[in-house]
Structure formats: structure tokens, C-alpha cells
Amino acid sequence: MKKPMLKLAAILVAASLSMGAFVAQAAKPFAKYKVVLQISDPNPFKQTLVLNVASNLVKHYGEDDVDVEIVAFGPGLRLLMDGNANGGRIDGLAQKGVRFSACANTIRNFGSKLGEDPKMDKHATVVPGGIVQIIELVQQGFILVKP
């Protein structure tokens, strides 16, 4: 009795994860352009720059024709930490379909230094590895840009 229940739970979890992955990677399946923006730099001006680039892409091509994902890892993860001064801009871009991915490895690394894992912005999706996410998106046809 227990085994079938566990199997069912496993199937449901796998299905939900795969659905999540599907949603994350194909939010705009008919977009003409697919761009992944990398932020891994500690320079605070890069935070503004990467958001500007995303904003300009959406503005130029239109929300439906461009699929933009910002992947943050390393020191660049600060962009997606809860309470970041750019939170308003992140919210605005998310409403236009821009996705934000936060590296789980970096979160763990930050957590070991801070004593607890930092909270992430509500629009951030935690991915196993920032660099892995970029590689997989590139394999799917995304263009990698590192402003």
C-alpha cells in the first residue's frame, strides 16, 4: 500500500518539476528572439546595466517577440536578493515576461557566510546552477549576452 503511494507522490513531484521546467524554459515558445543575460559581477553598476538591457530588448522587440531570462550567480546574485533597491524594476520586468534565475550553489555559499540562506526576490526562480542554466538555455537556442 505504501509503495504505490510513494510512486504516485514521486510521479506527481516529477510531473510538477517537469512542468515547472517547461514553464521556465518555454514561457514564450513563439518568441522570435531568445536572450539569456548573465550577471555574475560584483559591480553595482552592472545590476542597472543588465536590467537596462532587458528593458531595452523588451521595448525594441515587444513582449511577445522576445524571451529574456536573467541568470544571476556568484557576486551577481545580489541583484536577486530580497529588498534589493532595484526590486521595483525587477517587478516591472517580470510583469513583461522577463524571467529571473538564481543560482542555488551561490545561495548556499552566501548562506554559509551569512549564517543563513539569503531570501530571494519573489520573482526569482532558484535553479541548481547558474552556469548550468545558461548552458541549457544556449542549447535551446538562447543567445548569451553578458553586459
Add this chain to the structure above:
Amino acid sequence: MREIFKKTMLAASCAAALGGINTTVQAADWLSVQGTEEHGTAGRAKVWGFIQAQYQSDNSKPNGAGTYVPPKLIGPDLDSQEAFNVNRARIGVRGTGMPIDPNVNYFFLVEFGNNAITNPGNGFAKVTDASITLNHLKEYARVRAGQFKIPMAEEVYQGIALIDYVNFTDGVNQMLLERVPNRAYTGNVAPQPIGSTTSLNAFNQSIDAARDVGVQVFNTFNVAPGWEASYSVMVGNGNGINSSDNDNAKDYHLYFSTAKVFKGTGPRRQDWKTFAWYTNGDRHIDGNNDGVTEEYERKRYGVGSRYLKLPFRVAVEWIKAEGVIFQGPDKPSFGLLPPSIGNPNHPANGLNPNAEASQWSVDLGYYIPNTKWELDLRYADYTRMEDSIAEFDWTAITLGVQYHFNKKTRLTVNVTDRDVEATAFAAGAGPNANLDGIDKRYAVQLTHIF
């Protein structure tokens, strides 16, 4: 003291209660601009600073003996009527030592210019700001500890590199930029001729630079769409930037402001701000030359409002001082007339507990649209030692033109028409014998912020 403590705690609790209204904070008021960093974006160490190179010329005439009193000379040296000077040259770093923890930030600034901060003792540099801010409870209160600016009149509390005039108004200069009293009694200095070897600046410690060393609890909140409110409660040594306390007495500083935000963030934000502030503390000075210091209460408070929406700026301020009234750099024990020496309670002595002073001022600015030019006009009326035999009335109207080369570089040209008189005396009599002949002052200053 206990009463002040109660008031302080009451203000703090009210402010903390206010904090519950809305927790979104914009770093766009001076409390936040100077005391915090943008959450999550600040670097480990941002190097910044500014330089102000200036030339000033004073057209005042000497007294009948050919000697001058300080208002007729160019500070801080007070030995000339025209001078080039690097008035301010400051460099500092600010940021967050551990960028992944945005709850802690710091602010450090050093003055290398020649002014009343560095001039006493011929120091070549002086730390003006060194503080750490804890933002762990940023929804309610931030805590700043160290040496930093006291929240008070907008004219002096604003980022000083952005002040629209070369010189402060007389009231702010004399009431708020405290000359920390000499510990030992120091006699008055008589008017001096140009080229004298006797300095008219007899204070032996740095001006307080509107700063104190202590702890501050503060915050800014959005209270309604487009409206914010801020508060600050601070306790400090009351010894300016002279690092440690010189007595057991502490100063208490309260500040409250509201602002309607029009546009932008940061130091150049356009808004309509209204504020009130209060500061109180004791000073220990040997006012009667008996080798023992006595305690004198120093109280300052004021209100003001500033409207900035391009192309217009309008600002009005009222400032009041009670006790320990500065009488000039040539009177370091705050005594004005010979009878006051040895008698701090004499009506002519600034240490007199009843001694009062006040200033009201209005400042107008017009930023000529689609140009780099700005026009400024300021009027200030400062009354020192009100209703006493030693009452002085200082009026000054300043016309200014500024040319903004870019956002960080500007040229400021000022012409100030001044009048100072001892109201209890006829022209040429008493202190007026030295004050008559005070005339226009011309100033040109180039400011570059980096």
C-alpha cells in the same frame, strides 16, 4: 536631563510606531542619503569626494585706527581682505564592507581643505565623518554610530558640496557651526591691522562642522503615495569632531521631516520638504577666569521648508539659539564687552543663560530652462544677543549666479551686501566704531564632485 531623556524616548517610540505604517524606504532624504547605502547594490568601497577652490574679496573699510574686526576679513585665517583658498577638499569612501550583507554600511570622509575644521592648530587633515549604520530593523529603525552630521537646519544639513552659495548665512555660521569653547579662559583679541602677527581667530579647537560623535536612531517611511516622513533621535558627546567628550554632559538631537516627492531620488531629488529640529546640551567653560569651568546650557532649534521643482526653488528657515552664543572668533570665551569679563552673567556675555539669538532667511532659485545657468537670491536677518545691550543685527542679501558645466562641476559667483550694527549704539559709537564700514563681499567658487 531626565526630562530630555523622557522626551527623547517618547519621540523614538512615536517614530517607531510610525514605522509600522509603511516599510518601503527611498534613499532620497539627507538622513538616508548620508547614513545608508542602497540595499543590495552598494559596493565594498566607493571612493568619492569634492574640491572647492575659491576667491573672495571683501570691500569693508577699517575702523578709525586702521584695524579690522573678523567680519571684514576673509576666513579662516582672518588676516586678509582678499584671498584664494581651497576651502573644502574632501575625500572619502562609503559602502558596505561585506556586500552580500546589505544590513551594514559605513561612511568615512576626511577634510583636507583650509577652513575652520582644519585651521585651528594648523592641522592638514581632519576626519569629519566615520560611522557605521546597522539596518537590521530597517522596517522600523536604523542605527548609526560614530561621527557624523547632526540633523538640523537644511542649510547646513544638506550635502555641503551642493550648497547653492559660497558662504553660509551669518546665523547658521554663528549659531549652528559651533566653535568648541576653549577649555581655559581666553581673552578677547583687539581689532588687528592687515599683516598683523596676532591672529583674530583665538579658538584652539576645530569647529564642530555641525557634527557630533554618538549614536543615532533614524528612518524614513512612505506614509502615503508620494509622501514620506523621517525622524532622527541622536545622543552625542557635544564636542564636535574633537573625538572624545570633554565633560560628562551629553547632547540630545531631535529631527523630524515630511516631504512631498515630485521627481527623482538622491541628493538632487525634487520635493517639498518641511522639517523641525531641536538640539540641547551643556558646555563647560571657564567664563570668569577663575581656573574652574562652569556649566552653561546650549539650546538650538528651528523649523523650515524647502520647495524644489524645476525651474524654481524656494526655501525659508527660522533658527533660534539660547545660551552659549558665539560672539566672534576673536572672543573665544564668548564675552563681548570689557565689563563682561569675569562675569558670565553680564548681559553682554554670550554665556549669559538668558542670551538668545535668532535668524530667519529666505532663499530663491531659478534654473533657467534649457540652459546651464542658475540664478540665486538669499536674504537673511540674524539678531544676536536679542534685547540686550550687546544686541547685534546682521542683515545680508546675496545675489548668485551659477553655471553648471555638468552635473558634478559648477561655478558659483556671489555678491553679498551686508549690514551689521549694534542696535543699542549710535553710528560710530561702541561696537559700531568697528562695525561701521562693513561692505560688500565678492566670492567666486569652482566646485567639482567626484
